[in-house]
Amino acid sequence: MRYKEKKLLNAKTKSNLVGWAFALPAVIGFLFLNLVPMLLSGYYSFCDYNIIRKPVWSGFNNYISLFKGTDTTFWLSVKATLLYTVMAVPANLIFSFAIALLLNRDMVGRAFFRSLFYLPCILPAVASSFVWILLMNPDFGLFNVILDFLHLPESKFFWDKSSVLPSIVFMGIWSTGSTQVIFLAGLQNIPRVYYEALEIDGGNAWHKFWSVTLPMVSSTLFFNLVIGIIGALQVFGAAYIITEGGPNNASLFYVFNLWRQAFKYMDMGKASAMAWVLFVVVLLATLVVFKTSNKWVYNEGGDQ
Amino acid sequence: MKTKRLVSVLLIAVMIFSATACSGKSEVTDNKDTGSSNTAGSDAAAGGGSEKVTEIRFTEWDGGDTLAVYEEIAEKFNQSQSKIHVTVMNIPDEYDTKITTMVAGNDVPEVCMLDAASLMYTYAEESIVLNIQDFINKDANFDKSSMLDQFKYMLTSDYMAGYGIGSENITMFYNPSLFQKYGIEEPPASYKDAWDWDTFVNTAQQLTIDKEGRNALDPAFDPENIETYGVTISKWWAGYMPFLYSEGGDYLNENGTAIGYATEEGIDVLQKLADLTYKYHVALTPTSSETMPGASEALTTNKVAMTFDGQWINAALMSDGVDYNVAALPKMGAEAKTTMTFGGISIMNTDKADAAWEFVKYILSAGACEPLYKSGLWLPTNANEYTDEYIKSFITDKHPKNYYESIVVPMMDGTAERPVVATIKNFNKINDIISPALDLLWSGEMTAADAIATIEDQANAEVKGYLGK
Numbered sequence: 027m028r029y030k031e032k033k034l035l036n037a038k039t040k041s042n043l044v045g046w047a048f049a050l051p052a053v054i055g056f057l058f059l060n061l062v063p064m065l066l067s068g069y070y071s072f073c074d075y076n077i078i079r080k081p082v083w084s085g086f087n088n089y090i091s092l093f094k095g096t097d098t099t100f101w102l103s104v105k106a107t108l109l110y111t112v113m114a115v116p117a118n119l120i121f122s123f124a125i126a127l128l129l130n131r132d133m134v135g136r137a138f139f140r141s142l143f144y145l146p147c148i149l150p151a152v153a154s155s156f157v158w159i160l161l162m163n164p165d166f167g168l169f170n171v172i173l174d175f176l177h178l179p180e181s182k183f184f185w186d187k188s189s190v191l192p193s194i195v196f197m198g199i200w201s202t203g204s205t206q207v208i209f210l211a212g213l214q215n216i217p218r219v220y221y222e223a224l225e226i227d228g229g230n231a232w233h234k235f236w237s238v239t240l241p242m243v244s245s246t247l248f249f250n251l252v253i254g255i256i257g258a259l260q261v262f263g264a265a266y267i268i269t270e271g272g273p274n275n276a277s278l279f280y281v282f283n284l285w286r287q288a289f290k291y292m293d294m295g296k297a298s299a300m301a302w303v304l305f306v307v308v309l310l311a312t313l314v315v316f317k318t319s320n321k322w323v324y325n326e327g328g329d330q
Numbered sequence: 331m332k333t334k335r336l337v338s339v340l341l342i343a344v345m346i347f348s349a350t351a352c353s354g355k356s357e358v359t360d361n362k363d364t365g366s367s368n369t370a371g372s373d374a375a376a377g378g379g380s381e382k383v384t385e386i387r388f389t390e391w392d393g394g395d396t397l398a399v400y401e402e403i404a405e406k407f408n409q410s411q412s413k414i415h416v417t418v419m420n421i422p423d424e425y426d427t428k429i430t431t432m433v434a435g436n437d438v439p440e441v442c443m444l445d446a447a448s449l450m451y452t453y454a455e456e457s458i459v460l461n462i463q464d465f466i467n468k469d470a471n472f473d474k475s476s477m478l479d480q481f482k483y484m485l486t487s488d489y490m491a492g493y494g495i496g497s498e499n500i501t502m503f504y505n506p507s508l509f510q511k512y513g514i515e516e517p518p519a520s521y522k523d524a525w526d527w528d529t530f531v532n533t534a535q536q537l538t539i540d541k542e543g544r545n546a547l548d549p550a551f552d553p554e555n556i557e558t559y560g561v562t563i564s565k566w567w568a569g570y571m572p573f574l575y576s577e578g579g580d581y582l583n584e585n586g587t588a589i590g591y592a593t594e595e596g597i598d599v600l601q602k603l604a605d606l607t608y609k610y611h612v613a614l615t616p617t618s619s620e621t622m623p624g625a626s627e628a629l630t631t632n633k634v635a636m637t638f639d640g641q642w643i644n645a646a647l648m649s650d651g652v653d654y655n656v657a658a659l660p661k662m663g664a665e666a667k668t669t670m671t672f673g674g675i676s677i678m679n680t681d682k683a684d685a686a687w688e689f690v691k692y693i694l695s696a697g698a699c700e701p702l703y704k705s706g707l708w709l710p711t712n713a714n715e716y717t718d719e720y721i722k723s724f725i726t727d728k729h730p731k732n733y734y735e736s737i738v739v740p741m742m743d744g745t746a747e748r749p750v751v752a753t754i755k756n757f758n759k760i761n762d763i764i765s766p767a768l769d770l771l772w773s774g775e776m777t778a779a780d781a782i783a784t785i786e787d788q789a790n791a792e793v794k795g796y797l798g799k
Contacts, residue, residue: 077434098788186773187770273769274767289430290426
């Protein structure tokens with residue numbers, strides 16, 4: 027009997043050990059590949075550091091020079107990134123939700139269409155960017171040919187400071203496959219009984235959408251909103267591949283500017299400071315969304 | 331519950347933060363494998379000597395034919411002696427980032443091609459890039475006269491941070507059939523006979539044709555529906571500098587205290603280039619010419635008659651078998667000029683620096699890069715290669731007719747100036763202030779004078795003078 031009891035305790039410890047063993051690679055990875063570099067960058071942000079020389083403590087100098095606007099590009103990049111976020115987040119959410127709704131219907135070739143809409147996500151960003159560059163070419167791109175044919179005003183797309191951000195947002199909508207998949211999963215979790223109940227009560231399609239679908243996917247929407255905001259604030263690729271921050275700094279995204287400080291001007295200290303400012307902003311934005319979430323997110327389990 | 335959630339938000343944020351920090355670095359590949367597969371062969375060739383072999387790495391960013399030639403050079407070098415084994419490490423993307431990371435991680439490659447504006451001079455200031463002059467002084471066998479001053483990257487008057495490899499000139503490419511079709515005289519090959527700007531603009535007007543077949547001199551010409559453009563220009567420093575040199579200006583003023591674009595000449599040059607698009611309607615907007623499908627297509631489909639571009643498109647045109655020719659750039663001032671562009675090779679501060687010097691010597695030796703001269707991509711940077719006999723030997727029947735006059739001669743008679751990245755301190759920062767302002771000019775929103783005025787003070791604040799002094 028005693029022997030058995032002992033064994034039981036062991037089994038508990040054992041299962042804990044096994045659990046930790048499975049979690050260990052992730053924990054170690056997180057500690058050494060994420061946390062340590064992060065703390066280091068926190069330290070560098072208070073230093074004058076160009077990678078080659080030893081970092082020299084400089085207090086808040088990097089932060090002060092950013093906020094005082096000594097380097098005018100900081101505020102330009104903040105502006106470009108905020109404008110982009112304000113446009114891209116709703117655009118991506120609305121588009122991917124709409125597509126997910128369509129893909130959730132019973133229809134012929136559903137699997138085909140689901141793959142089709144996910145396809146842009148697996149294309150390398152550089153390759154798809156080049157396609158968009160050609161499509162949006164002001165002089166002989168397909169878009170302007172179509173606009174011309176329809177007698178609509180043409181656009182310079184990426185090459186005009188007023189149209190560059192909408193163009194990048196438009197391009198981004200195309201590759202929202204992952205968001206669509208998450209919405210689709212959310213939609214498929216909605217029990218049919220609610221719709222059936224509503225049908226019996228005489229509700230129409232709009233009622234179904236407004237009173238069942240939307241509340242039931244609100245937690246999915248919430249997740250996508252948070253991830254979307256974080257992703258938009260960290261937008262980098264389009265500026266790096268297509269516009270190089272132009273025209274006239276209109277698409278000088280924050281992270282692109284950060285990258286430029288680090289690897290073009292070799293100012294790691296300032297780049298680290300920028301990274302931490304972004305981190306705090308992303309964190310605050312996320313917290314704000316979380317705070318407001320209990321007003322509009324419906325959790326079936328009532329887990330508050 | 332709430333604190334738990336807060337913690338999880340924090341953790342997610344941390345992960346996302348670090349994901350940003352790592353973004354964009356993943357595309358780096360190195361060709362170590364390709365290099366090491368050569369190892370066996372070269373060792374065998376060297377007789378498998380028992381002495382210790384010094385392994386060195388040579389990093390570079392070019393792919394395709396250039397990479398193949400580098401690898402060929404490395405292999406020949408490895409076979410030529412038994413003490414040093416060099417491996418070509420190709421870094422096609424994020425080159426500066428990768429090199430910076432390697433340097434920071436104390437894993438410095440022994441020999442590097444370096445971008446002067448971002449890495450070479452910064453490293454030289456910190457002695458991470460060594461002074462080639464020291465190696466030359468030590469090496470009695472080295473033929474000093476094989477080096478030309480124009481290819482030396484001089485940090486100060488006695489610190490040579492790098493030496494040019496693969497010089498490529500900015501030149502004019504044109505489509506002879508369009509000139510013949512409209513009965514217009516083809517542009518002169520020699521810079522001595524270069525067109526003045528008015529002649530050039532007039533020619534471009536005759537070659538710019540709208541959908542109805544009218545040229546840009548016709549009063550009824552429709553600039554909204556242009557079928558063939560007279561010219562395309564390049565929207566970067568190498569696209570403007572030849573004309574600024576032509577008017578007697580430079581990237582900075584003479585004392586090196588202010589930007590040259592803000593001078594009377596600088597503004598005139600920029601305005602004249604912009605006028606090609608917005609006043610005369612003979613050029614594509616500079617932004618969209620940047621996104622052209624390719625010079626070969628543009629020239630063969632009769633989309634453009636003339637284009638100002640770098641020699642790097644020449645090899646592609648040659649191998650595509652396109653009917654084209656090259657010519658002298660027109661002049662805006664008294665003298666027609668162009669600019670060279672080239673990458674620099676540097677010896678890094680490692681304990682294998684002497685072995686690195688041996689390889690640098692080899693790659694810079696006469697004839698080492700010949701396949702790339704023959705393909706029309708590169709011009710020599712070794713003085714001994716600039717003999718008429720040798721030059722004629724690498725110009726093939728595939729080279730455009732005016733290759734010698736328009737591309738090679740400017741290197742020998744001082745028509746081609748040194749690239750500004752080799753001579754200007756703090757170039758990247760100055761350039762990143764100027765370029766966005768010029769977007770306003772190239773989009774037709776502002777005149778050159780107004781666009782430059784918006785950033786003149788800001789740019790001048792970053793001016794730190796000329797290098798090599």
